[in-house]
Amino acid sequence: MGRTPPQVGPEDPDLSHRIHQLPDAYLGCRDYGHNWRPSTARRLRDSTYEAVVTCERCAARRVRLLSARGAVLSNHYEYPEQYLIPGMGRLTGTDRDSLRLESVLRVMGVTPLESRRRRRAQ
Numbered sequence: 471m472g473r474t475p476p477q478v479g480p481e482d483p484d485l486s487h488r489i490h491q492l493p494d495a496y497l498g499c500r501d502y503g504h505n506w507r508p509s510t511a512r513r514l515r516d517s518t519y520e521a522v523v524t525c526e527r528c529a530a531r532r533v534r535l536l537s538a539r540g541a542v543l544s545n546h547y548e549y550p551e552q553y554l555i556p557g558m559g560r561l562t563g564t565d566r567d568s569l570r571l572e573s574v575l576r577v578m579g580v581t582p583l584e585s586r587r588r589r590r591a592q
């Protein structure tokens with residue numbers, strides 16, 4: 471029985487690779503959440519309000535439509551290109567683990583095992 475080397479990195483190598491390609495800003499926002507700052511606000515003709523906040527880190531936009539009394543009528547997000555990982559829907563618990571791990575390894579300057587293997591194979 472051979473010994474397997476210790477694994478660093480998530481179990482799904484494909485997901486791991488895609489996470490590894492994420493720019494630092496996107497990884498940070500996915501790990502810690504967005505850093506919202508007010509951007510624009512305006513009153514619309516029907517007395518509702520449109521308030522836009524922008525993320526300082528990744529430039530995502532959150533657009534909220536409020537009633538004249540301040541009730542939330544709608545809320546949507548606009549993400550920069552590349553922010554949403556293609557082929558990756560909503561993140562599950564394990565996917566989030568992978569993001570968190572990549573985030574901490576990147577700060578430590580450690581390359582995950584999967585991408586090292588991939589590089590060697592090229």
Ligand SMILES: [Zn+2]
Pocket residue numbers: 499503504505525526527528529530
């Ligand atoms: Zn962000």
